[in-house]
Amino acid sequence: MTHQGECPKCGKRLLHVRIETIVGQNNGNDDVRCLSYSCIHCNAVLHVQLDPRAKPRRRSGIERAV
Template sequence: MAIQGECPKCGKRVLHVNVEIIVGMVDGDSKARCLSHSCIHCHTVLGVQIDPRAKPRARSSKTAAKA
């Protein structure tokens, strides 16, 4: 069992994380706005999740033409 609060790569305590907004991709198409959490010490990604507060993404005319 991993010790909670430690980065699995560098072993330093994780009291804060870097949070980035990223786009989730499926088969080359962007599908959802997501959040990436990474260690502030070594920048290892600790987790990714769908952004629960994101508004639905607008469809571009290029995407609409594909369908």
């Protein structure tokens, strides 16, 4: 059985959503890769989450211990 929800803004059935890669901010300091899920009918943002495929970025200025 397929889950079919409704968009809270336009009320149309959500069979598909638009998934986009966006950049979020962590306390205004670091940029974090995120995913945004939005309605294909009215473009309302339904959910935002951290991108699980994003690799942690090395901080600049921190050298590896040898």
